[in-house]
Amino acid sequence: MLSACSVAFRAGARRSVRRLPTKARVVAVTPSVQRQKPFSSSAARTTDLSTRAMIVQTLSSVGSKREVQQYLSLFTSVSSQRFAVIKVGGAILTEYLDELCSSLAFLYTVGLYPVIVHGAGPQLNTLLEQAGIEPQFEEGIRITDAKTLRVARDLFLKENLNLVNKLEEKGVHAQPLATGMFRADYLNKDKWGYVGKVTGVNKQAIETAINNGYLPILTSMAETDDGQILNVNADVAAAELARALEPLKVVYLSEKGGLFDAAGQKISAINLDEEFDHLMSQEWVKYGTRLKIKEIKELLDTLPRTTSVAIIHPGDLQKELFTDSGAGTLIRRGNKLLSATSLSDFKDLDALKQVLVRDREGPDAAATVDKYLDFLKENSFKAYYDEPMNALAIVLPARDGRQATLATLTITKSGWLTNVADNIFTTLQKEHPELVWTVKEDDENLSWFFDKAEGSITQDGDVMFWYGIQNKPVLVQLMQDFTQHGRAMLGDSNLESRLHRAANNSSKPVLQQARGYSTLARRPVLSTPVFSQSKGRGYVTQTNPNPPYGKKNASKSQPARVALIGARGYTGQELIRLLDLHPNLELVHVSSRELAGKKLEGYNKADVTYENLSPDDVRDMEKRGEIDCWVMALPNGVCKPFVDAVYEGRKSSSHKSVIVDLSADYRFDNSWTYGLPELVPRANLAQATQIANPGCYATAAQLGISPLVEHLGGMPHVFGVSGYSGAGTKPSPKNDVGFLTDNIIPYSLTGHIHEREVSSQLGANIAFVPHVAVWFRGIHHTISIPLNKTMTSRDVRQIYQDRYAGEKLVKVVGEAPLVKNISGKHGVEIGGFEVDKTGKRVVVCATIDNLLKGAATQCLQNMNLALGYAEYEGIPVM
Incomplete structure (x- = not known):
């Protein structure tokens, strides 16, 4: 007996709850809904209808046409300046300007006018360094003296004009609004100098720009009453702008594309009223993440409940705004939920009746509800609702071999706009591991239920949904009961069958597939009913432990097929050992010229013989679709003919394998994805078909420096020492144990390829001096890092702990880590954190097994992500 409302939109909310249900079960909400006043045509440029239709069609590539149209209707239901405030950081202007402008051009074309406010922090640091001005910070706030302010003012004007010009090109x-938009007082002139605290926003200038058909582009510079320019943090400016405009959306564009949980997975959504206290109690929610969530809560507490905050990559802006699934992290207030297990738990039974009646049609609505309440008096149930009862869900518990059933779900317009529906379903997922419910096939919000479900089956106009049922015989029986008895089989009273017609037993059921969001965390697909596992914006600490089938192998039950080109070296042998233990990867070809014809040792899942595959062989195998992943384990400069062969094979085949190259050949090629999952967005790796595996030295060095890049006060110097396995199997002085005994060999003292690799990836120049020592495996880095502000050892360690919280293969320790403790392990240890007496230089130490996380283990991480498996599948974590 599932009911829901016929309201058309949820403001600012999303993921699963955009299209609102009409009539789904026993009760059907028909609230009196006042149409919002449409926004004036003078408030925005009139968009040509054919152009708008074209853009809607284009946007439909990231979501359904209905999703796009409904979100457009929602966003245009308010005055145009209340659509969205978008904060753009300086790094976005530098690295992602084209993607940003393309996304804004889409919004502009469909008549949407976000208010843009931008910063320029990284550019300012560079200019100050060039001007010989050393940046100073106090309590995380930049001290702005007259020289700094002068540089900042010119920079902001330049960046503002550059953004405006790029938009005009599209x-x-x-409209550049570089000054006069924010009124401010000194935050504390003695302490921070020319830093402002915003006291007012010039809304009129913003509204005028939009009314004249221009996107307003603001800087975060402010002015005092007497005209003194002050520097204001861009996040602070965006928050004050949001408080003044009260938009539906506040968007923070981020290179990372969202917040991440303890397992390193992106948090899809946070409902603050329901989850804030829980989050603040979690060990992994600390430092930067903790501060961000706290600041956003403080902002949303001052805004209407219809406002939500999104943290998103600029390239995913359309998906974030126009789809239920979104792409970044959505943060909203929501509403706290109450629960009841008996009718006496409700404070006002008449109010409950009214809630149930409002969803019923026909003259007998009250009588039907009375019968339903009589049924609830005699049977177990659990109800979930908010205090004003804008949302109500009733679950009948599992018993007598039946699964728990969502019998009633009724939501008012206000309930949708304040995101209570999402909160309720999050709670249902936590408290009911398995759940079944039915919905009418013509429900206009059907996709919302698909998003919440793991599978569905259709029968005579009804759709039965479920999640959490992993027992195949139980699921098959459930579907058989539904096809034979229709929705009546879910009812625990005669009321259900009296309210709905019986299903036609002779009809043939139609299996449906629920749309999934995640490419990283799907559970196995059963072979009889076809259903995918959706991962919407659920409870942020939940993870899916079950291994999926690979995305390149999603329709098959067999493991993904792997070919290893160049298997003789140490790295190849380690990868073979890992593949032997992997439940979803099968090694089908190994190629080595020297070992061709010999049996592969160390692989027990099948008998495999070494081959000497030529590029022509590789091309033909790719054409026939025989390989899902090629691993190139060849020396530098050797693998190009094989990669080109894969490219050639793709031209005449719909099959597209994944390539992972362990050499340095493609690490500087922007068409390849750099495969360091802890620092590169995992979503990028999940979509990649060609991945450059990082170097061993480079992996440890990047992980050892990356958390401090924004705090660098000069060039880091890396003193690296590797065991002789890093020199390979070809005899040389660097792997001659006799020569290495009582010795250490420095080499490539300048310009080592890993020096260039690390500098390129971090965006900051580093100096690297490699050495080889007498032990077999393992690398130690001692890294001296100049700082741009005074820090303590504890400050630095906290930065690292915060950055790597939830990373299973990175361990932050106190003392300097030792090589012998990392040998044979699959991760990286980082420690030391000794700060000199000036507080401006820290020494960080990092260790890594060069054959595992430095090569084979990292390769397997990348393979797992690109093929759609859980990232750590087959990897013993630290």
């Missing part, structure tokens, strides 16, 4: 009329 056909977007943009």
Whole structure:
């Protein structure tokens, strides 16, 4: 007996709850809904209808046409300046300007006018360094003296004009509003100098720009009443702008594309009223993440409940705004939920009746509800609702071999707009591991239920949904009961069958597939009913431990097929050992010229013989679709003919394998994805078909420096020492044990390829001096890092702990880590954190097994992600 409302939109909310249900079960909400006043045509440029239709069609590539149209209707239901405030950081302007402008051009074309406010922090640091001005910070706030302010003012004007010009090139009329938009007082002149605290926003200038058909582009510079320019943090400026405009959306564009949980997975959504206290109690929610969530809560507490905050990558802006699934992290207030297990738990039974009646049609609505309440008096149930009862769900518990059933779900317009529906379903997922419910096939919000479900089956106009049922015989029986008895089989009273017609037993059921969001965390697909596992914006600490089938192998039950080109070396042998233990990867070809014809040792899942595959062989195998993943374990400069062969094979085949190259050949090629999952967005790796595996030295060095890049006060110097396995199997002085005994060999003292690799990836120059020592495996780095502000050892360690919280293969320790403790292990240890007496230099130590996390283990991480398996599948974590 599932009911829901017929309201058309949820403001600012999303993921699963955009399209609102009409009539789904026993009760059907028909609230009186006042149409919001449409926004004036003078408030925005009139968009040509054919152009709008074209853009809607284009946006439909990231979501359904209905999703796009409904979100457009929602966003245009308010005055245009209340659509969205978008904060753009300086790094976005530098690295992702084209993607940003393309996304804004889409919004502009469909008549949406976000208010843009941007910063320029990284650019300012560079200019100050060039001007010989050393940046100073106090309590995390930049001290702005007269020289700094002068540089900042010119920079902001330049960046503002550059953004406006780029938008104009894409056909977007943009208005530069670089000054006069924020009124401010000194935050504390003695302490921070020319830093402002915003006291007012010039809304009129913003509204005028939009009314004239221009996107307003603001800087975060402010002015005092007497005209003194002050520097204001861009996040602070965006928050004050949001408080003044009260938009539906506040968007923070981020290179990372969201917040991440303890397992390193992106948090899809946070409902603050329901989850804030829980989050603040979690060990992994600390430092930067903790501060961000706290600041956003403080902002949303001052805004209407219809406002939500999104943290998103600029390239995913359309998906974030126009789909239920979104792409970044959505943060909203929501509402706290109450629960009841008996009718006496409700404070006002008449109010409960009214809630149930409002969803019923026909003259007998009250009588039907009375019968339903009589049924609830005699049977177990659990109800979930918010205090004003804008949302109500009733679950009948599992018993007598039947699964728990969602019998009633009724939501008012206010309930949708304040995201209570999402909160309720999150709670249902936590408290009911298995759940079944039915919905009418013509329900206009059917996709919301698909998003919440793991599978469905259709019968005579009804759709039965479920999640959490992993027992195949139980699931098959459930579907058989539904096809034979229809929705009546879910009812625990005669009321259900009296309210709905019986299903036609002779009809043939139609299996449906629920749309999934995640490419990283799907559970196995059963072979009889076809259903995918959706991962919407659920409870942030939940993870899916079950291994999926690979995305390149999603329709098959067999493991993904792997070919290893160049298997003789130490790394190849380690990878073979890992593949032997992997439940979803099968090694089908190994190629080595020297070992061709010999049996592969160390692989027990099948008999495999070494081959000497030529590029022509590789091309033909790719054409026939025989390989899902090619691993190139060849020396530098050797693998190009094989990669080109894969490219050639793809031209005449719909099959597209994944390539992972362990050499340095493609680490500087921007068309390849750099495969360091702890520092590169995992979503990028999940979509990649060609991955450059990082070097061993480079992996440890990057992980050892990356958390401090924004705090660098000069060039880091890396003193690296490797065991002789890093020199390979070809005889040389660097792997001659006799020569290495009582010795250490420095080499490539400048310009080592890993020096260039680390500098390129971090965006900051480093100096690297490699050495080889007498032990077999393992690398130690001692890294001296200049700082741009005074820090303590504890400050630095906390930065690292925060950055790597939830990373299973990175361990932050106190003392300097030792090589002998990392040998044979699959991760990296980082420690030391000794700060000199000036507080401006820290020494960080990092260790890594060069054959595992430095090569084979990292390769397997990348393979797992690219093929759609759980990242750590087959990897014993630290």
